[in-house]
Amino acid sequence: LKGSVIFGEPRNLACLAKTWKGGGLNSKVHPQETDENEGVLLIEKLKAVDYEYREDIHWTKSQGLLGTGSFGEVYKMEDKETGFQCAAKKMRIEHFRAEELTTCTGLMHANVLPLYGAVKEGLWVTIFMKLMEGGSLGQLLKQCGYLPEDRALDYLGQTLKGLEYLHTHNVLHGDVKADNVLLSGDGNHAVLCDFGHAAHLYPDEMGNYLMTGDYVPGTETHLAPEVVMGKRCDAKADVWSSCCMMLHLLNGCHPWVQYYNHPLCLKIAKEPPPLREIPSSCHPSTAHIIRSGLEKEPAKRASAAELRKWGDDLLVGMGIVGGLKSPWRGEYREPRCLQ
Numbered sequence: 001l002k003g004s005v006i007f008g009e010p011r012n013l014a015c016l017a018k019t020w021k022g023g024g025l026n027s028k029v030h031p032q033e034t035d036e037n038e039g040v041l042l043i044e045k046l047k048a049v050d051y052e053y054r055e056d057i058h059w060t061k062s063q064g065l066l067g068t069g070s071f072g073e074v075y076k077m078e079d080k081e082t083g084f085q086c087a088a089k090k091m092r093i094e095h096f097r098a099e100e101l102t103t104c105t106g107l108m109h110a111n112v113l114p115l116y117g118a119v120k121e122g123l124w125v126t127i128f129m130k131l132m133e134g135g136s137l138g139q140l141l142k143q144c145g146y147l148p149e150d151r152a153l154d155y156l157g158q159t160l161k162g163l164e165y166l167h168t169h170n171v172l173h174g175d176v177k178a179d180n181v182l183l184s185g186d187g188n189h190a191v192l193c194d195f196g197h198a199a200h201l202y203p204d205e206m207g208n209y210l211m212t213g214d215y216v217p218g219t220e221t222h223l224a225p226e227v228v229m230g231k232r233c234d235a236k237a238d239v240w241s242s243c244c245m246m247l248h249l250l251n252g253c254h255p256w257v258q259y260y261n262h263p264l265c266l267k268i269a270k271e272p273p274p275l276r277e278i279p280s281s282c283h284p285s286t287a288h289i290i291r292s293g294l295e296k297e298p299a300k301r302a303s304a305a306e307l308r309k310w311g312d313d314l315l316v317g318m319g320i321v322g323g324l325k326s327p328w329r330g331e332y333r334e335p336r337c338l339q
């Protein structure tokens, strides 16, 4: 069995990932070589042996799912030689998008989940990332209904910090939602994950950074109007989604679904933004932040940087600087949409 898994740099992984798109060249030209093993590991704790890194031989996934990512299931995994544990998303090569790796390789920020590497084994691609013991924000919501305003604001702020960084690097996340925000074991640190819908933003003649046509839309309830209308969109599409996520955190249910039937995309394009779903109990500045992020016109919509700044000032204004937030797994709150 031969392999070509190396310990390398992010740009090596970005370059290799482009050859995996659509099943990879080899699987077409030499179908019998569907057991090939290639990839790039970015940390020493994941050790390829003789240029191979194969499931059950060099690493094993633990029983039970951590979660379900875009196009693949997420497991806790352990390197057999080093005992190091991390998270791994395994998916079929047909569902793999090179952007999942080319957008996040080489990016490092406190609110963006670090990438540890990726390998292809036959017709499967596995992406390794840092293990986040607190699980996803989506899972936390399922456990506690909806979040108190201070904690929701804190998680929105951390998500916006991650988005601000991605947007500065001309990357659109493309599927901002509670399921794609992961938490540390103590619930205090939140990171953006899952670049399965991510896209590179390119400057047009007007200097706007837009994405190209091959964007795979994210979660319907969180899609911005310009996305559902098939327009070329920019980083502002993530800002709209982040405020849909905020409504989800505050209400315990996705926006739109209480008021409209599917297909929602027609309503998102036609109807006014879901401002009536902002809880009346919210601090006026919280409502202002959400309204500014739910402007239908992308040019009028606030940027991630602007919303994050307002959010930081508001948390200071509310006297919440680090840790004075409601308990992280407090008592269950009946989602507002079921009340």
Ligand SMILES: N#Cc1cccc(-c2csc(Nc3cc(F)ccc3O)n2)c1
Pocket: 066, 067, 068, 069, 070, 074, 075, 087, 088, 089, 127, 128, 129, 130, 131, 132, 133, 135, 136, 179, 180, 182, 193, 194, 195, 196
């Ligand atoms: N650790 C962890 C953990 C716990 C719960 C959910 C998730 C989760 C939701 S989407 C997601 N995507 C993802 C996870 C990887 F390990 C690698 C690439 C990914 O896109 N992971 C991760």
